[in-house]
Amino acid sequence: MKNPILAALSQKSLSVGIVASTVFFGTTSHALASVLIAGAPNSASWLNDVQAKIAGTGLISGSVDILNVSSSTPTLAQLQAYDAVLFFSDGVDFADPTTFGNVLADYVDAGGGVVQATFSFWSTFIDIGGRWRAQNYDVWQPGGQSSPGNLTLGTIYDPSNPILAGVTSFNGGSLSYYNTVGSLNPGAVAVADWSNGAPLIAVNTSTFAGKIAGLNFYPPSSDARSDFWVSSTDGALLMANSLNFVTKQVSVPEPNSLLGLFAIGTLGAASTLKRKLKSSKSAEK
Numbered sequence: 001m002k003n004p005i006l007a008a009l010s011q012k013s014l015s016v017g018i019v020a021s022t023v024f025f026g027t028t029s030h031a032l033a034s035v036l037i038a039g040a041p042n043s044a045s046w047l048n049d050v051q052a053k054i055a056g057t058g059l060i061s062g063s064v065d066i067l068n069v070s071s072s073t074p075t076l077a078q079l080q081a082y083d084a085v086l087f088f089s090d091g092v093d094f095a096d097p098t099t100f101g102n103v104l105a106d107y108v109d110a111g112g113g114v115v116q117a118t119f120s121f122w123s124t125f126i127d128i129g130g131r132w133r134a135q136n137y138d139v140w141q142p143g144g145q146s147s148p149g150n151l152t153l154g155t156i157y158d159p160s161n162p163i164l165a166g167v168t169s170f171n172g173g174s175l176s177y178y179n180t181v182g183s184l185n186p187g188a189v190a191v192a193d194w195s196n197g198a199p200l201i202a203v204n205t206s207t208f209a210g211k212i213a214g215l216n217f218y219p220p221s222s223d224a225r226s227d228f229w230v231s232s233t234d235g236a237l238l239m240a241n242s243l244n245f246v247t248k249q250v251s252v253p254e255p256n257s258l259l260g261l262f263a264i265g266t267l268g269a270a271s272t273l274k275r276k277l278k279s280s281k282s283a284e285k
Contacts, residue, residue: 034063038087040070049224053236079107084243088117089126101130108210113246117215121179139202139214141182151176154195161191163241171230177218211246
């Protein structure tokens, strides 16, 4: 009969080997655990549309949560439960734009990734405050608002940027809302414009500990209201790709370190097996 202790420890040793081999011979990539959509829309139900669109891309492996920040301001600890945050405002302001701006800046300083969208780039109305605005965490200088209508994806400056992966079309809808932002802030680079030449996408990956992406369009789609971005185009993909882009990546251990871990794990399992078998034989005597 097979010794149950030997069987159990053999399985343990096998598990150690499998884990180490998988880590060593495989490649590691960061799958998003969860993201937060922190919006202050005119209609609370519009948050559900953004949530459904992002989740529907299949690019977020975990939860896609929503928080109405026109009535609630998250703490840093709450934001740090997420891999990335997308935030935007509307005709209603943030509950506390100063505190929220400070918390978002703290989150990025700790390595968190943020995607900022219209209308939070506004300069004097429904805008973000605190350190976010005062210390130029926005990718663009803030401005006013425009809705010329029927805009599409225009000039692309960085076609290799992951935010554009799989994107074939984008239509802002019959109003095509965006903020009339100014020049890029230090460290930010342009990715794409609207078809009328207004800035549409920019990123900052060098100034702060965490990454920031700016999407100069209003996140709810035409499924929420008919004049918003056309839901049959790739607005959802732009948002999901942006959340992926800003997410902090997991570093891959060096091969030598992995081999060391494998050796230690195998020797440890073997040593335990030897002690257990010796103890078992003594008991049999």
